[in-house]
Amino acid sequence: MIKVITSKNNERVKFACSLKENKNRKIHKMFLAETFKSLQMALKNNLVVEIFALEYVDAPSEIPQNLVSEDVLKKLSSNVNPEGVVFIAKMPEYQVNNPSKVLYLDDISDPGNMGTLIRTALAFDYDLVVTSENSVSIYNEKVINSSKGAIFQIPVVVGKLVDFVGTHEILVTNLSKKAIDFNSITIADKFVLVLGNESHGVNKETIKLASKEIVIPIKNIDSLNVAIAGGILMNKIH
Amino acid sequence: MIKVITSKNNERVKFACSLKENKNRKIHKMFLAETFKSLQMALKNNLVVEIFALEYVDAPSEIPQNLVSEDVLKKLSSNVNPEGVVFIAKMPEYQVNNPSKVLYLDDISDPGNMGTLIRTALAFDYDLVVTSENSVSIYNEKVINSSKGAIFQIPVVVGKLVDFVGTHEILVTNLSKKAIDFNSITIADKFVLVLGNESHGVNKETIKLASKEIVIPIKNIDSLNVAIAGGILMNKIH
Numbered sequence: 150m151i152k153v154i155t156s157k158n159n160e161r162v163k164f165a166c167s168l169k170e171n172k173n174r175k176i177h178k179m180f181l182a183e184t185f186k187s188l189q190m191a192l193k194n195n196l197v198v199e200i201f202a203l204e205y206v207d208a209p210s211e212i213p214q215n216l217v218s219e220d221v222l223k224k225l226s227s228n229v230n231p232e233g234v235v236f237i238a239k240m241p242e243y244q245v246n247n248p249s250k251v252l253y254l255d256d257i258s259d260p261g262n263m264g265t266l267i268r269t270a271l272a273f274d275y276d277l278v279v280t281s282e283n284s285v286s287i288y289n290e291k292v293i294n295s296s297k298g299a300i301f302q303i304p305v306v307v308g309k310l311v312d313f314v315g316t317h318e319i320l321v322t323n324l325s326k327k328a329i330d331f332n333s334i335t336i337a338d339k340f341v342l343v344l345g346n347e348s349h350g351v352n353k354e355t356i357k358l359a360s361k362e363i364v365i366p367i368k369n370i371d372s373l374n375v376a377i378a379g380g381i382l383m384n385k386i387h
Numbered sequence: 388m389i390k391v392i393t394s395k396n397n398e399r400v401k402f403a404c405s406l407k408e409n410k411n412r413k414i415h416k417m418f419l420a421e422t423f424k425s426l427q428m429a430l431k432n433n434l435v436v437e438i439f440a441l442e443y444v445d446a447p448s449e450i451p452q453n454l455v456s457e458d459v460l461k462k463l464s465s466n467v468n469p470e471g472v473v474f475i476a477k478m479p480e481y482q483v484n485n486p487s488k489v490l491y492l493d494d495i496s497d498p499g500n501m502g503t504l505i506r507t508a509l510a511f512d513y514d515l516v517v518t519s520e521n522s523v524s525i526y527n528e529k530v531i532n533s534s535k536g537a538i539f540q541i542p543v544v545v546g547k548l549v550d551f552v553g554t555h556e557i558l559v560t561n562l563s564k565k566a567i568d569f570n571s572i573t574i575a576d577k578f579v580l581v582l583g584n585e586s587h588g589v590n591k592e593t594i595k596l597a598s599k600e601i602v603i604p605i606k607n608i609d610s611l612n613v614a615i616a617g618g619i620l621m622n623k624i625h
Contacts, residue, residue: 261499265612272605295612302607365622367510369540373618374503374533380615381622384603 151205155218162217165201165225165237171286174240180288182300183226183235190298191238198237201225206234227290240288243304248276249339250387251317253310255355256283256346257375263287264295265376266344271299273387279308279341310358313341320386321351321359322378324371328364336386344379389443393456400455403439403463403475409524412478418526420538421464421473428536429476436475439463444472465528478526481542486514487577488625489555491548493593494521494584495613501525502533503614504582509537511625517546517579551579552596558624559589559597560616562609566602574624582617 154162167173168181179198182191185206191197192208200206200214203222208214217225225235252270257263263285270278280287287305313319318337322328322344343359345351350372356362365381367373373381392400405411406419417436420429423444429435430446438444438452441460446452455463463473490508495501501523508516518525525543551557556575560566560582581597583589594600603619605611611619 265615268608269611269615271607272611274606297608297612299608368512369509370506370535370537373507373510374535374614376612376615377503377507377618380611380618384619384622 150210150213151216152213153216154201154221157221157224159221161199161215162201162221162225165199165235168237169227169290171289174286174288178240179237180240180293181225181235181290182238182293183228184232184294184298185234187293187298187301188234188236190301191236194241194301196238196241196301198239200234200236202234204233227294238301241301241304243306245277245304250275251313251341252278252379252383253313253341253343254278254280254284255310255343255351256281257344258285259347260285260289260291261295262347262374262376264292264297264300266379267292267296267303267305268299269376269380269383271303273383275303275383275387278303278305279310280305281310282307310341310343310355314358317341318360319343319358321356321362322364322382323351323356323359323362324364325362328362330366331363331382331385334361334363340386342382342386344375347375388448388451389454390451391454392439392459395459395462397459399437399453400439400459400463403437403473406475407465407528409527412524412526416478417475418478418531419463419473419528420476420531421466422470422532422536423472425531425536425539426472426474428539429474432479432539434476434479434539436477438472438474440472442471465532476539479539479542481544483515483542488513489551489579490516490617490621491579491581492516492518492522493548493581493589494519495582496523497585498523498527498529499533500585500612500614502530502535502538504617505530505534505541505543506537507614507618507621509541511621513541513621513625516541516543517548518543519548520545548579548581548593548596555579557581557596557598559594559600560602560620561589561594561597561600562602563600566600568604569601569620569623572599572601578624580620580624582613585613
C-alpha cells in the first residue's frame with residue numbers, strides 16, 4: 150500500500166505531526182521516529198505503523214508506506230537535515246520478569262541525555278530502564294533520535310524506585326561527602342543504578358532509599374554531564 | 388560603565404550577534420558565551436570583554452556592562468530560556484609546554500559532543516584538547532554552552548595529531564578487529580587519546596599514526612555515543 154503525498158496538509162501528515170505532542174502520543178500509544186537504522190530496529194520488533202519516505206523503503210507490504218516530497222519530510226522530521234525517512238511506531242508493551250540490572254532516571258530533563266543513557270544501557274546489557282514520573286517523556290522525538298534505535302530494543306518504562314527496595318541494591322550517584330568512590334564497590338547480583346537531574350541531582354526522597362551512595366572522583370569542576378557519569382558507571386557496574 | 392539597551396538594533400547587540408558566525412569570531416578573536424557559572428570562570432581568567440544582563444552583575448567596573456530587556460537577551464542567547472546573562476569573551480591564548488595528557492578530536496561534528504568532551508577532559512585533569520581542522524568550531528555557541536565553562540579553564544586548540552608522534556603514545560579508539568580492550572592496556576606517561584567522528588569514526592590517516600588501537604567492549608549495538616566513549620576512556624586513561 151504505497152501512496153504519494155506532496156501536501157503538508159494531508160491528513161496522514163497532520164496525524165503524524167500531532168504525535169509530536171505528548172498528550173496525543175498517550176492517546177494513540179504511538180510516537181514518531183526517524184533514520185533508517187531506527188526503522189530497521191523497529192521493523193525487527195514489529196513496531197512500525199506507517200512509513201513516510203522520500204524513496205520506497207524495503208518493508209513488509211502490510212505496513213502503509215507514503216512517498217513524500219522534501220518539504221513534507223521536513224515538516225515531519227525534528228532534524229534540520231532529515232535522513233529521508235520518518236515513521237510512526239507503536240509504543241512497545243513490556244513484561245519484564247525479574248530484571249537484574251536496572252537503570253533508574255530520577256527526573257532527567259534533557260531529552261538528549263535520556264536518549265543517550267538508554268543507548269548506553271543497551272550497550273552494557275541492562276535489563277530495564279525506569280524513568281521517574283517527572284522525567285522528560287520517553288517518546289519525545291529528541292529522546293528517540295539520540296537513543297539511535299535503542300528505544301526499540303531495551304524496555305523503558307515510567308515507574309517508582311521504591312518498588313525495587315528489598316530485592317535490589319540501590320546505588321545512588323550523589324556528590325555528598327557520604328558518597329564512596331564507585332571504583333571500590335562490589336556489585337550485587339541485582340541492582341538499580343540511580344542517576345539524578347541535570348541541575349539539582351537526585352531528589353532527597355530518592356537518597357533515602359539508597360543502599361549505597363556512590364561518586365566518580367573528578368577534579369577542577371563540580372560535576373560531569375549526567376549521561377557521561379552514567380556511561381562511566383555502567384561500564385563498571387553491569 | 389553601565390548602559391541600558393532596549394533595542395535589538397543597538398550597535399553593541401548587533402556586534403555581539405555577529406559573533407554567532409565563525410568568520411566574525413576569527414576576525415575579532417572573540418566569541419559569545421552565557422550562564423552565570425561560565426561568566427564566573429571567564430572573569431577568573433580575565434577573558435570577559437563585555438556583559439549583557441537583565442540585572443546588574445558583580446564584575447570589575449572596567450568591563451562594559453549593558454542592562455538589556457528580555458527580548459534583547461533572547462536575541463543574544465542561543466538558549467530558548469536564557470539564564471539572564473550573555474557575554475562577549477576573548478579567545479584565550481595558550482602556551483602549553485610539554486603536555487602529558489592530551490585529548491585529540493578527529494573531525495567531531497556535533498557541538499554538544501565537543502563541549503561535553505571538553506568538560507570531561509577538564510574533570511579528568513587533561514592538559515590539552517586538540518581538535519582537527521575539520522571538527523566543529525571550538526567557539527560555536529553550543530560547544531561553549533555544553534562545556535559549562537570548561538572552555539575557560541582547559542587549553543583547547545586546533546592542531547595536528549602528527550605533532551605528537553614520537554613523543555606521545557597515540558591511543559586511537561577504533562571498532563576494528565585489531566583493537567584491544569582498553570581495560571587491558573597500561574598507560575604511558577605521555578599519551579594522546581584519539582576519538583573519531585560520530586558517523587564514520589577516526590580517519591584512515593589517523594589510524595596510521597596509532598601506537599595502539601583500543602575499544603570499549605559493548606553488546607547489542609554497534610557503538611556508543613562518542614562523548615560517552617570519551618568519558619569511559621578518560622575515566623581510566625588519565
